[in-house]
Amino acid sequence: MVSIRSIPSSPDSLSVKDMPWIVEHDESRCTLCGRCTSVCPVGAIRLSYMRKRMPKIALNSTERGNSFKTFVGIRQRTDVEHRCIGCGMCATVCPNEAIGPVPNPTIDRFRFQSTKGGNAVKRGGRRNTPGPSLLDRIIFDRISMLTDPALDAGRHEFQVNTLLGRVLPPEEYLSRRAKGEWIPPVREIFPFIIGSMSFGALSPNMWLGLLQGVAYCNEVLGIPVVMATGEGGCPPWVLKSKFLKYIILQIASGYFGWDEIIRAIPEMQCDPAAIEIKYGQGAKPGDGGLLMWYKVSKLIARLRGVPEGVDLPSPPVHQTLYSIEESVMKMIQTMSMAWNFRVPVYPKISGSTSAKAVLNNLVRNPYAAGLLIDGIDGGTGAAYNVSMDAMGHPIASNLRECYLDLCAQGRQNEIPLFAAGGVGKNGNVTQNGMALIMLGASGVHMGKYIMQAAAGCLGSEYNRCNVCNIGLCPKGITSQNPKLYRRLDPDEVAQRVVDTFKAINLEIKKIMAPLGRSQSLPIGMSDAIGIDDEAVARRLQIKYVC
Template structure:
């Protein structure tokens, strides 16, 4: 007789139906090859032996039951080993026997994810599919009243300017007196946003850089990429590819020893210097590289011991007030690069963005302002920061742009926007909408990871474990066993695919609007939205 075991429950006990993802396993198809359990990044599944009673009607005495033993794949239900829905099991299964399914029921895990008193940390995104960016449509079709531009045959000027522009009168005066004119860069308006060398795996980084170099040198698309905090491999610093790189300095100053040391040996200047004051995904938090990812290489680049958490301070040590910080840091960094490299701050979207902007307007060395909205991604952050902190980018950017317009300064300090551009795949539409609301360009991070490297993350909390170094695709891992899954050549190919497609889509948007000679920055008469409140807030047309 089978004994009745005491029911083992604790406050943290979960069943698969409490988790966001349920692993569906078909025993009839499973060959027990073990690939799924081997590949699972969280060890959410395991091979289990089970016993089943086979009731038998025994006539004439004797034992009434028989038992069979069988093996199968089972899902673990503890928080640490929850299924993250990445789907790697399905990818490696030779027999389509296993796949994670999103759980439409209540997600009880959410109440229990703060194990050991540690608030939930994760990587990825905000997990909100909706974005007003997707709702912006381009309503000014000029080809009805005028000869149409041909997206396939006409020439289009798609590039933007990164760098401070002095007013025309001042430009002529300085030219006449042979005075300093601030450096500017002509770049493609879709920029690969800052993702650090620690956050990304070496293969991912190399693939991105290869793709960027190909776009520039073969296709003539001047794509640039930002490093994020954490420096840049010395071989890149000393290479001619540095001109495609925006070097970021953030509050931890990681990697800047190497950068400063490489300055005398550089072959060219970097595209720009980005001073990170804030990040849309986690405003008020500094960068965070969790110990799992601080490998020997990363430790060397950052000048720290291996295997320790690297939380950057929330603000720069120089930040007593934004005025003096902007002044000190921008001027210092401009001087370090001989006033030949644009230096600009990146801030998180905030109602106080205008205060920073107005400060920059009055700083002759400030080259731009990058505002990163709430839908931005990150390699690691507290869930609450990611979900609840920050400001959506559209109205924040628009407000800042209109502020510049009111001052007649909109051609002087270019605004760049980030945070959720292409979060649902509509990267060109999102980016062009922001450009028409006033951005000079947009930064894209998550989209590039998804499109160029096959990142599995989604706005439905799929995967999103970039913080743990267990990225199943090898994109955000420092473990060679994982990142060797990612071939840099494949990434480079996809980067090129992505930017060629964006270029085509930009033309397909600009041609019907009758624009080809310059990027339609601030062309707000072309954008509409079927939401009266949003239209009023953005000062664009309400359409329905």
């Protein structure tokens, strides 16, 4: 037995097999080109010198039976900072398929050591709950066949757009119209919205690509897609462009970028699509936005009016507000007033059992233009693991409760509810979105899906990559480092945005046509959906099917 001090055995000493991702490397195929080690965003693999035994048959006793040879090989590092994140860039660049990460099939020991330096673990990305989501399990089961002529998704005309903005009850509309009074602004938009991801969280190229794609959808295809900025402002050239009408500007508790926005108002060619006031986010409810210092580049610092290279944690609440009454009264009204009541202003909150209370307050506020509820499966650029994993409320029942509450009051057409959090997390974006719409949402916001579909984000529900927070995005989507974000061609992103929305548009029709719907988006058409879980069906007040 060797002495304990002669083997490396500190609490945080980990072996390769303790890591969440294990790099498998086939030396027989490797040409030592070094591409994998140079592309690895976290430096998890390195070229190292090693010695190996070369057995040989000894013909006489003076000769040793083995000889040793020094060689260069790829090795995985096992310290916390350089753990493999499973992004798979090594496999992408390897010309010989010699390397690639595989998930650790056991409970890795890494997770117990990852709080080095007393820092709670943060990550970007997603909640990491693999398997079919509840939304994936909702099916559309009310098919019009013989009772009605089935519609043809390819030939008939479909009205798939939704409304964003406060809609007056008919009596009130007629009365205000007669008196020439203010009628709240309402936008007709595509029901799938690019959810708020800030200029800062996203790289300039990603942001530009999204905007180009959105503009093309609107101006060439006639699909009125809008995108939300997230907290962090908007580049001045966009604010003063005619593309602003496709953008929902977000204001959050850090007010980043709003100096530029307010200054640009007199020079705006058009109004923004809407203003989103972020009170909460599904990925980290009760926690403010966070842009970690790695990503606060010169450009971002200028846009946000802050020094370079500092962490930008937004407060968990808007500092000027101490109550919901105040938030409703002041914030919504102030933002409405900034654009002379021509722009819808709505709050975004985290999914929560208190969502109904917020909603009821909004119902009584004549300026509130809607409510966006972001469920627990929402993504983020940066958050504490514990917030992402354990805080929040799933979107389906939260949304449904709010919708039914509005129905009971007869106000379901007045305050449009938008849902977010896990829409398309397993790729079924249209199905997930339409399920939420039939549960009562007027539309859905999606972030992660767009990053995956439009820019090839590597993240998965198995904690793959998820380093959006530290600016090392290997695809250049969430990095502010030009070396990384130049990997992303905005034109290609735009093309994929267009592909994505064209496909969603067609899939919406493919869902609506068999249901016999074409004249309006089937908001709240709960008779059309079912799920194979009795308890869920009861909770959502939809059919149980088996």
